Amino acid sequence: xxxxxxxxxxxxxxxxxxxxxxxxxxxxxxxxxxxxxxxxxxxxxxxxxxxxxxxxxxxxxxxxxxxxxxxxxxxxxxxxxxxxxxxxxxxxxxxxxxxxxxxxxxxxxxxxxxxxxxxxxxxxxxxxxxxxxxxxxxxxxxxxxxx
Amino acid sequence: xxxxxxxxxxxxxxxxxxxxxxxxxxxxxxxxxxxxxxxxxxxxxxxxxxxxxxxxxxxxxxxxxxxxxxxxxxxxxxxxxxxxxxxxxxxxxxxxxxxxxxxxxxxxxxxxxxxxxxxxxxxxxxxxxxxxxxxxxxxxxxxxxxxxxxxxxxxxxxxxxxxxxxxxxxxxxxxxxxx
Numbered sequence: 001x002x003x004x005x006x007x008x009x010x011x012x013x014x015x016x017x018x019x020x021x022x023x024x025x026x027x028x029x030x031x032x033x034x035x036x037x038x039x040x041x042x043x044x045x046x047x048x049x050x051x052x053x054x055x056x057x058x059x060x061x062x063x064x065x066x067x068x069x070x071x072x073x074x075x076x077x078x079x080x081x082x083x084x085x086x087x088x089x090x091x092x093x094x095x096x097x098x099x100x101x102x103x104x105x106x107x108x109x110x111x112x113x114x115x116x117x118x119x120x121x122x123x124x125x126x127x128x129x130x131x132x133x134x135x136x137x138x139x140x141x142x143x144x145x146x147x
Numbered sequence: 148x149x150x151x152x153x154x155x156x157x158x159x160x161x162x163x164x165x166x167x168x169x170x171x172x173x174x175x176x177x178x179x180x181x182x183x184x185x186x187x188x189x190x191x192x193x194x195x196x197x198x199x200x201x202x203x204x205x206x207x208x209x210x211x212x213x214x215x216x217x218x219x220x221x222x223x224x225x226x227x228x229x230x231x232x233x234x235x236x237x238x239x240x241x242x243x244x245x246x247x248x249x250x251x252x253x254x255x256x257x258x259x260x261x262x263x264x265x266x267x268x269x270x271x272x273x274x275x276x277x278x279x280x281x282x283x284x285x286x287x288x289x290x291x292x293x294x295x296x297x298x299x300x301x302x303x304x305x306x307x308x309x310x311x312x313x314x315x316x317x318x319x320x321x322x323x324x325x326x
Contacts, residue, residue, distance in 0.1 A: 009226075012219035018202045018209075021184055038182050045182075051222055052179030053186075055205075055214040062165075062173075062213060068262065068274070086312050094312040097233065099304065101269070104233070105312075131269060137244075137261035140251025141215060 001049065004032065008040060009050070016053060065112045067134040069119060071103040071126070078102070081126050090118050101131070165213075168196065172204055173213075230285045230307070231257075231278045234292075235271035237264075237302040243273060249296040250275055255288045271304065282307065 007030055017025045027037040044050045073081045078096070085091055085105060094105035107115050119130045165173070171194055180186045187205075188198040196204075208214040238246050243261060250273075251259045258276040277292070279285035286305065293299055 009219065009221060013221060015216060015218040016180070018187070018206055018217070020187065020198060020202075022186065023182070024184065034184065041182055048222060049226060051220045053182075053219050054176045054179045054217065055173075055208070056216045056220065057173070058212055058215050061211070070269075072268075082312060095308045096310040096312070097306040097308050099306045101306070102309075104306075131265050133262040133265070133269075133274070135260045135262060137247065138259075139247030139261065140256065140259040 070101045233306045236273040
């Protein structure tokens with residue numbers, strides 16, 4: 001990845017123009033021609049540096065309920081508990097973290113009530129307390145990094 | 148790190164009033180925009196709309212914040228940001244609405260949410276995701292953040308991830324089905 005690739009990524013993270021020929025517009029801004037830009041973008045996609053062009057949706061605005069949930073799992077039981085948690089189709093983004101609260105996952109369901117139901121079910125099956133941390137205020141969702 | 152959100156439940160609140168064409172557009176856009184000279188016209192051909200309608204519908208979804216951002220989705224790991232940590236802060240309730248946005252100004256902070264404390268076990272009420280090239284870089288960024296936002300006297304904790312079990316990719320499905 002060279003300097004031009006970095007410039008391309010930084011420019012496109014800010015957004016792709018909503019115009020008839022968006023890549024041509026970006027190419028002009030960067031001082032390259034459209035073919036060069038498209039060739040480089042294709043290479044960045046092929047190398048999996050970029051995953052895709054398009055929208056990041058706000059899933060909550062489209063409906064559904066989400067919560068971040070944590071558990072303090074004794075080390076010896078960890079794999080077994082993780083397996084139980086992972087078996088739920090409502091569980092996404094499950095991470096083991098370096099902390100007494102060592103299991104962190106997101107629950108996505110249709111209603112807030114179902115989040116409570118999944119939590120109670122996990123609590124019952126594992127015998128461990130489930131700590132629910134629903135989002136109260138969103139101060140920032142950046143998702144872009146300058147290279 | 149792939150920052151796509153997961154989403155499985157297609158029923159929409161009435162007030163959003165996404166019509167069938169919006170839904171078809173949302174579905175089609177999930178796989179990404181093509182790398183062609185006129186990608187919106189191409190989408191339109193697949194949806195039976197003209198280019199202007201595709202663009203105005205996307206603009207409308209952006210205006211309503213249903214689309215948070217319309218651009219490129221990067222994989223942070225492949226870009227050299229190989230480490231990240233969830234950093235949690237115990238912020239006095241009367242300072243949190245100032246400090247939350249302050250933290251959001253920094254490039255290496257990608258998420259900043261207020262969540263409830265769960266006392267006595269969990270005193271933290273502000274959750275951030277901090278990135279860096281490696282663990283030390285993440286910790287440097289945490290210190291920088293604490294200094295710049297005047298958080299030096301506040302308690303915080305850094306939770307590095309050890310393992311990732313699952314990260315569901317699919318975002319939006321018209322027909323409900325289980326994984």
